[in-house]
Amino acid sequence: MRDKIEKWFKNFQERLTADLETCDGKATFKADQWERPGGGGGEARVIQNGAVFEKGGVNFSAVEGELPEAAAKALHLPDPHFFATGVSVVMHPENPHVPITHMNVRYFEAGNGEAWFGGGIDLTPIYVNKEQVTFFHQALKTTCDRFQPTYYPEFKKWADDYFYIPHRAETRGVGGIFFDRLTATPEISLEERFAFVQAVADTFAPTYTAIANQNRNLPYTEQEKAWQLTRRGRYVEFNLVNDRGTKFGLETNGRTESILMSLPPLASWEYNLIPAEGSAEAAALACFQKGIDWVNQ
């Protein structure tokens, strides 16, 4: 099972980078293989200065070894041995009308034999095109509904809660789905969990590139670019202050450049920037809240 999953993830990285290169049309991914001193390794693939993507990464890893005590405790694992494999993606487009996006699929095996899947997809628009957000959430819901009727509502809420920045009282973007520790249950086998994760992974490229292709040639102003840099600043805040995945990676001596490839090529912080009432920026900000029903808006 472990081998099968690892191979599927590695192949998914191949297919996804090809799809994103086709979308970009100009730049290609550069690959960087690395080994983890404690066991295993991975392949970072990074695209920079493309026609659509100013910076983006599609990382594959398959690592094993022993978790530091604090990390094992945080996961409620009595035995520190682990195996983990996954693909992690963050894309930072150059045009502020093309949303930032993140996706991740992962598989974890603990030393005590427990095994589970986790993952998710979420969207961080700079300006919010509500029809496109509905299209995005509907695509996720359609995939979820093929497996369990509870998946979409549960995992959509999970994403709202996870991608939240308490010190800003804002969500990072318009959410998506997030799930973790999907183990086998009496009703759902690990194979079925895997089939769901595969379906989530395969939903990503067609859904995201459809939105990117609709917006990639929209003209934009300096003010719109400035708002993008500000929102990228929030993205940095979330990833460095709030994201448990980043924290876990840094604390378990993961490869820093792979973990932090999620950070934007350029970001800004202006003191106390509050968008003018009635502006497109204020309208976007109003969408960065939990609990918005994007499918039935």
Added chain:
Amino acid sequence: MRDKIEKWFKNFQERLTADLETCDGKATFKADQWERPGGGGGEARVIQNGAVFEKGGVNFSAVEGELPEAAAKALHLPDPHFFATGVSVVMHPENPHVPITHMNVRYFEAGNGEAWFGGGIDLTPIYVNKEQVTFFHQALKTTCDRFQPTYYPEFKKWADDYFYIPHRAETRGVGGIFFDRLTATPEISLEERFAFVQAVADTFAPTYTAIANQNRNLPYTEQEKAWQLTRRGRYVEFNLVNDRGTKFGLETNGRTESILMSLPPLASWEYNLIPAEGSAEAAALACFQKGIDWVNQ
């Protein structure tokens, strides 16, 4: 005592912003008063788009109330009531030859009657002029030596350890001094601690502006500006991932815009950027390590 300290700090903010405005020569600080829902408040002063300072802040606060349980526990305080006052400064110059700097002086009173001072000054050059770094450390040492011969070596090492980014295996810059929980002891009264903190505060402006004035008109290239944005990225990483002060502020529901005024106006993250051997950037990087004896280099 509490009143006397608070008044001195508020007046120090006045004097310091005046000194920094004189140094800048173009922009002025804008003041922003705020109240803390739990008790107390402060005044943020921010300068933007100056001749020297692209962005900087000099914040005064005097707050009181009850610490959240986790924060009280982290400080080993049985009683959550507290009073805290201080001034916090971060300056981000526009010219990559003028170092970023940070300084902070603070006084804390716990509910059980314990009282202490903390603070420090540190320098984050983008390119390292070693003579200037020695001048900077010598100025701190001279001030420290007026009080206790142990202060400089102890607080210099504390700064090396505090301003360290484990996931980069780098210090934030060339350090300075850092100290915390300087309580009254049988040998040193709280008044003497306060006199030391006042002397540290008053060392900041003449020392830092001397360096800023030497370098402010140095020409710089696009490559040097790019290296500045990368180093500012590291500054963001330290402040959001490693800085206990920022963490404390965000977790105790401090005023986010005041806490995060330390973040730079613009920062960048390029994937796996490694300076070329023998370059000025590589030479700078070699200085961002613990344990360098800058006074006797």
